[in-house]
Amino acid sequence: MGKWQFDFPQPDHGAWSEAEILKWLSGAARAFEFECCSIGIRFPLPLTSPRISVLNNYPRAWWERYLEKSYHAIDPSVVHCTASQRPVVWSDSLFRPAKEFWDEAQSFGLRVGRAQSCRDGLGIVSMLTFSRSSEPLSAVELASKERELRMLTECAHRLMLHAFRSRLMGAMRSALTEREVEILRWAADGKTGKDIALILDISLSTVRFHLKNATSKLDAGNISGAIARAMVLDLLQGPSPSLCKGN
Secondary structure, three states, X not given: OOOOOOOOOOOXXXXXXXXXXXXXXXXXXXXXXXXXXXXXXXXXXXXXXXEEEEEEOOOXXXXXXXXXXXXXXXXXXXXXXHHOOOOEEOOOXXXXXXXXXXXXXXHOOOOEEEEEEEEOOOOOEEEEEEEEOOOOOOHHHHHHHHHHXXXXXXXXXXXXXXXXXXXXXXXXXXXXXXXXXXXXXXXXXXXXXXXXXXXXXXXXXXXXXXXXXXXXXXXXXOHHHHHHHHHXXXXXXXXXXXXXXXX
16 A cells, blocks of 8 residues: 555454444544545435434534534535545535535635545445545545545445444344245335245235234334345345344
8 A cells, every 4th residue: 555554454344333433434534644534324224214324523513513504415525426436526616516615614624635435236325535624635646545545435335334234233123034034035026925925835924924023123114114124234135144044
């Protein structure tokens, strides 16, 4: 990594707490000559109001102001990262549509920054931002750090996802059985209860029994919610010794 010496988590690092993630990212910010960092992740649950989780070390007064004014709705860097995974560098031209917001951010020392999003196959989107109060980002600096910053974006996404999954798994009443996973998978493919009963050669009442149990275990309000939550938890890829039990 050249002069930017920084350790990435090992593949078997497991789930970190939010405090551990923020500490790691704060260290990354310093290693790459930034002062502040922010990682936000949006999950497709609930479907009508996706959950958003954000960690940052911004000045507290600024973050409270940001939340109070719902600045995420007009923040040009958020707008960009929602639509594209290409990195974006803060600039006057980027923030021209929200000049007052930009002026206020700069008054808190947030003047120079780079943001990039990461989107996975489950529709989960994250956005990692590094910022500092001075020293504009030159093309040379950006090019020299591009590979590592992209890796950081992807790694931060995985850390946040694992932390979220860990919380949901901890809230589950018990592990899904192989049969529950199998039936949920067919339901996710759009099959009705009768279809599933015919495919698996079991009774409709048995299908309903397993769907009801799976919905309860996943703490979902209905089958659609159970399917969505199971997908986010990556439980529908087939039986796994760590996540599923026998029938």
